[in-house]
Structure formats: structure tokens, C-alpha cells
Amino acid sequence: MRNHGAVTAYVGLGANLGDRDQNIRAALAKLAGTDGVKVQRVSSLIENPAVGMPADSPSFLNAAVEIKTTLGSHALLHRLLEIEKELGRERRQKWEPRTIDMDLLLFGDQIISSQELVVPHPLMHERRFVLEPMAEIAADAVHPVLQMTMAGLLADLNSRPAPA
Numbered sequence: 001m002r003n004h005g006a007v008t009a010y011v012g013l014g015a016n017l018g019d020r021d022q023n024i025r026a027a028l029a030k031l032a033g034t035d036g037v038k039v040q041r042v043s044s045l046i047e048n049p050a051v052g053m054p055a056d057s058p059s060f061l062n063a064a065v066e067i068k069t070t071l072g073s074h075a076l077l078h079r080l081l082e083i084e085k086e087l088g089r090e091r092r093q094k095w096e097p098r099t100i101d102m103d104l105l106l107f108g109d110q111i112i113s114s115q116e117l118v119v120p121h122p123l124m125h126e127r128r129f130v131l132e133p134m135a136e137i138a139a140d141a142v143h144p145v146l147q148m149t150m151a152g153l154l155a156d157l158n159s160r161p162a163p164a
Contacts, residue, residue, distance in 0.1 A: 006068040007108040009076060010138060012130050013063045014101040016050055020061040023087060023100045028065060030083045036070040043133035051129065064105070064133035073107045077117050080104060105130065109144045120145055125153045
């Protein structure tokens with residue numbers, strides 16, 4: 001299902017297996033080659049420890065991308081999952097290392113809660129590896145639930161004491 005106007009959406013990318021840089025670039029190229037999607041801005045790649053994974057998990061490279069899309073939110077989600085699969089992502093269990101991970105973070109100012117899709121991404125405001133690249137390319141983008149900008153969410157996260 002297509003909506004008529006183009007929506008600005010943000011996608012988080014991460015990789016911690018194989019050639020991480022190349023995996024993210026390949027995912028971006030496939031996303032850019034998708035009908036109804038135009039890549040606007042891409043953050044730099046940021047190295048991050050593997051949060052919530054086994055201690056020996058390789059670290060991640062993370063990025064965020066701003067797109068304009070005429071695809072609906074669920075059609076975009078399905079395309080992201082398709083790209084992950086094309087790049088060798090196997091979803092066996094949650095929190096496992098991955099060749100590529102693509103998360104739909106924001107879809108315009110919409111709040112979406114369905115069985116397969118929750119937007120804004122439910123954990124994005126707690127994750128530095130999401131907020132740092134987002135603040136780089138979209139500091140003023142507003143989280144539609146929390147009504148805070150990405151820069152504000154990152155500052156809020158940075159002001160908290162580090163976990164013990």
C-alpha cells in the first residue's frame with residue numbers, strides 16, 4: 001500500500017559479523033536502489049560494543065540513514081527485512097551477532113503499534129548507538145512519543161550516570 005506524499009523516515013543500521021563496513025554500504029546501496037525510496041543523508045559509521053549480547057560478541061559498526069519514501073511503513077519494514085536476508089542475515093535468536101541489522105526508527109511523526117512493527121523504535125531513546133548517528137544527521141528530528149529531539153535525547157542519555 002502506498003501513501004501519496006513522501007514521508008521522511010529514519011533507519012538504523014548495524015553490523016558485527018564479516019566485513020561490517022561493506023555490509024552497511026551494501027545495505028545502503030540496496031535501500032537506495034529500492035523503488036519509492038530516496039536516501040537523503042547517511043551518518044558516519046560509529047564503533048560500539050555489542051550491547052546485551054554475550055561478552056565475547058564482536059563490536060558493532062552502527063549508522064543511521066534519513067530517507068524520503070512513498071512506501072507505507074509496513075512495506076518499508078518488509079523491504080528492510082528483505083535486504084537483511086539478501087545480505088545473509090539469519091534470524092535464529094534475539095540478541096545474536098549479525099551481518100546486518102536494519103531497524104525502522106522513525107516514520108514521519110507517526111506512532112505505529114502493530115504486531116510486526118512499533119515506531120518509534122521502542123528502545124531507541126536508551127541506545128547511544130542509535131542516538132549518536134541520529135543526532136549527527138537529524139539533531140532536530142522529534143521523537144513523537146517523548147516529544148524530544150534526537151540531540152535532546154542523546155544529551156539526556158549522556159547526563160545519566162554510567163551503569164555499574
